[in-house]
Amino acid sequence: MPTTPSPPESRSAVRTLLRLWPYVRPVRARLLTAALIAILASCIGLVIPLVLKWMVDGPIADRDPAGVWLGALYLLLLGLAEALLFGFRRWLVARPLSHVEAEMRADLYRHLQRLPVAFHDRWPSGQLLSRATTDLMLLRMFLAFPLTFLLVNGVTILVGVIIMLVQDWTLGLVILVPAVPVLITCVVFEKRYSGAARRAQDQVGDLTTVVEESVLGIRIIKGFGRHRSQAQAFRELSGRLRGTELHKARLLATILGVIVTLPELAIGAALVLGAVQVADGSLSAGTLVAFLSTALALRWPVDSIGFLLAMSQEAATATERYFEVMDAEPESGVRGGTSRGPALRGAAAPTRAAHGGTSQALQALEEARMPAVASGLRFENVSFRYPDDPSDSLPVLHRIDLHIRPGESLALVGATGSGKTTLTALVPRLHEVTEGRITLNGADIAEMSREELRSRVAVAFEEPTLFSASVGENVLMGGGTGEEDLGRALAVAQADFAHALPQGVDTQVGEQGLSLSGGQRQRLALARAVVGRPDFLVLDDPLSALDVHTEAAVEAALRRVLADTTALIVAHRPSTVLLADRVALLSGGRITAVGTHHELLRTSPEYAHLMSGAPAGEQEDQR
Numbered sequence: 352m353p354t355t356p357s358p359p360e361s362r363s364a365v366r367t368l369l370r371l372w373p374y375v376r377p378v379r380a381r382l383l384t385a386a387l388i389a390i391l392a393s394c395i396g397l398v399i400p401l402v403l404k405w406m407v408d409g410p411i412a413d414r415d416p417a418g419v420w421l422g423a424l425y426l427l428l429l430g431l432a433e434a435l436l437f438g439f440r441r442w443l444v445a446r447p448l449s450h451v452e453a454e455m456r457a458d459l460y461r462h463l464q465r466l467p468v469a470f471h472d473r474w475p476s477g478q479l480l481s482r483a484t485t486d487l488m489l490l491r492m493f494l495a496f497p498l499t500f501l502l503v504n505g506v507t508i509l510v511g512v513i514i515m516l517v518q519d520w521t522l523g524l525v526i527l528v529p530a531v532p533v534l535i536t537c538v539v540f541e542k543r544y545s546g547a548a549r550r551a552q553d554q555v556g557d558l559t560t561v562v563e564e565s566v567l568g569i570r571i572i573k574g575f576g577r578h579r580s581q582a583q584a585f586r587e588l589s590g591r592l593r594g595t596e597l598h599k600a601r602l603l604a605t606i607l608g609v610i611v612t613l614p615e616l617a618i619g620a621a622l623v624l625g626a627v628q629v630a631d632g633s634l635s636a637g638t639l640v641a642f643l644s645t646a647l648a649l650r651w652p653v654d655s656i657g658f659l660l661a662m663s664q665e666a667a668t669a670t671e672r673y674f675e676v677m678d679a680e681p682e683s684g685v686r687g688g689t690s691r692g693p694a695l696r697g698a699a700a701p702t703r704a705a706h707g708g709t710s711q712a713l714q715a716l717e718e719a720r721m722p723a724v725a726s727g728l729r730f731e732n733v734s735f736r737y738p739d740d741p742s743d744s745l746p747v748l749h750r751i752d753l754h755i756r757p758g759e760s761l762a763l764v765g766a767t768g769s770g771k772t773t774l775t776a777l778v779p780r781l782h783e784v785t786e787g788r789i790t791l792n793g794a795d796i797a798e799m800s801r802e803e804l805r806s807r808v809a810v811a812f813e814e815p816t817l818f819s820a821s822v823g824e825n826v827l828m829g830g831g832t833g834e835e836d837l838g839r840a841l842a843v844a845q846a847d848f849a850h851a852l853p854q855g856v857d858t859q860v861g862e863q864g865l866s867l868s869g870g871q872r873q874r875l876a877l878a879r880a881v882v883g884r885p886d887f888l889v890l891d892d893p894l895s896a897l898d899v900h901t902e903a904a905v906e907a908a909l910r911r912v913l914a915d916t917t918a919l920i921v922a923h924r925p926s927t928v929l930l931a932d933r934v935a936l937l938s939g940g941r942i943t944a945v946g947t948h949h950e951l952l953r954t955s956p957e958y959a960h961l962m963s964g965a966p967a968g969e970q971e972d973q974r
């Protein structure tokens with residue numbers, strides 16, 4: 352399973368959360384207004400104890416029922432105002448924050464589409480899914496709640512403490528005693544909780560990956576009776592996640608224990624002291640009631656700090672995980688200036704002549720007569736190493752020189768693992784060459800925009816991928832404009848079965864096209880490759896799942912299409928090779944022979960062996 356890069360060792364939660372500013376900026380006015388409204392509502396809550404004081408020392412002491420009723424009316428109005436203001440705050444933030452979440456998700460999705468294939472090879476899909484769902488939900492909740500309430504509760508506590516100190520400063524100091532241990536606990540908690548939150552969110556990603564793999568691989572799991580071992584793997588991961596969540600709960604329980612108990616003890620102490628002072632006559636009963644009501648009104652703002660800090664830590668972790676993906680470099684666009692490696696032009700391909708025998712020498716001579724700006728598809732001194740391969744390892748492809756003339760189709764043959772798929776992936780720039788360059792009609796593909804490159808080059812892979820869309824939509828993804836192109840492409844790929852589906856070409860194919868057979872999917876993928884009438888066609892063994900009769904029919908139709916298309920076709924079977932005008936043999940990361948099928952059968956024992964259908968065990972891993 353691919354693994355994600357490990358998270359940074361330490362980070363400041365505030366600095367991490369500040370990265371959300373570009374998304375929050377457009378809604379800052381609403382958030383600020385909502386926070387001010389919440390502060391106002393909270394402060395109204397703090398006026399209630401003062402009304403109580405007035406009632407106890409005034410109308411209640413004077414036994415004045417009208418005054419008591421008036422006080423009750425004030426309390427009711429204050430309570431109503433507080434509730435209405437809190438409701439208004441929620442209304443103010445709900446819509447803009449769901450917009451922020453949607454924007455961030457859209458940006459993440461857009462970025463994922465632009466990240467290179469090498470990134471997707473490295474990152475487990477579950478990690479990306481969990482970032483796009485759970486993490487973004489945590490961020491929305493943070494913006495809606497802890498962000499505002501850390502501020503609101505902070506201001507409320509400050510105002511409340513000032514009111515208490517004004518009522519009676521000695522009792523106020525008693526209430527303030529637990530502040531220091533509570534603050535220390537918060538700092539310690541923040542550090543510990545941040546580690547646990549990161550672990551838990553990463554484990555959610557791992558769990559998502561396992562669920563996704565199990566669902567996509569359900570046929571293999573059932574076919575090999577692996578459901579028990581798969582369930583075991585799932586249980587282990589979910590057990591680990593449960594352990595981390597319990598650890599988080601224990602940390603939260605500890606901080607809540609401290610945050611709730613110490614202030615409660617302080618309130619208890621203040622109550623005893625206050626009662627003694629009232630008995631002494633040095634404090635009015637109303638002041639004590641107001642003091643204690645204020646202290647009790649501050650209970651929720653203080654108690655909630657634990658939750659708010661925990662949610663903020665989770666949001667900081669979610670932000671960190673979100674930006675880990677967003678910070679990954681997208682595919683490079685147009686490479687300006689000179690090419691990366693030395694460009695060999697015309698016949699300047701000494702390695703090929705040395706490796707390829709007479710047929711290549713002939714080709715080199717022939718190319719020497721061609722104009723300097725060679726047309727067709729040309730690999731010039733191309734080397735390639737996968738980004739994660741150690742730099743001292745042998746490159747997968749080494750100094751490849753290959754020229755496919757305009758309108759020519761060239762079959763690429765080689766033992767399994769020799770690098771054929773890798774070579775074909777370089778043409779649409781799914782991977783970037785490490786050295787050298789590839790040209791289309793003389794133009795370096797690295798200097799073309801991706802849109803231009805992909806409008807000129809079409810690809811079909813051995814493993815055909817279809818999307819949850821109609822058959823027609825899947826095919827027309829390759830270009831083409833309508834019914835006519837679609838019908839022609841389906842005919843070339845011998846995919847006329849599409850017309851016989853329940854809703855014809857409008858029939859929806861299930862996820863990954865699994866409702867179709869392997870051969871049907873391959874033919875639709877081939878139709879997708881040819882529908883846009885590309886100048887260049889790259890086919891990675893696209894007929895492997897077809898029976899011989901269908902293959903022959905596809906080949907006959909393809910031959911007509913290929914008449915004016917420059918094509919590179921990975922082939923394993925002689926029947927596919929015969930589609931092509933010439934064949935190149937890839938061995939040990941190099942092109943070791945180029946010629947017609949019959950030439951290579953005569954001159955290359957390795958080629959003859961590969962085409963003979965004999966077990967190719969000894970041909971593998973020649974690099």
Ligand SMILES: Nc1ncnc2c1ncn2[C@@H]1O[C@H](COP(=O)(O)OP(=O)(O)OP(=O)(O)O)[C@@H](O)[C@H]1O
Pocket residue numbers: 472737740747765766767768769770771772773774
């Ligand atoms: N994403 C990747 N990261 C690192 N190495 C890779 C990656 N994909 C393929 N390789 C390695 O590159 C080499 C060439 O693989 P490639 O798929 O190009 O071979 P192939 O000739 O197409 O094989 P086959 O005929 O079996 O499809 C192999 O050794 C493979 O292990």
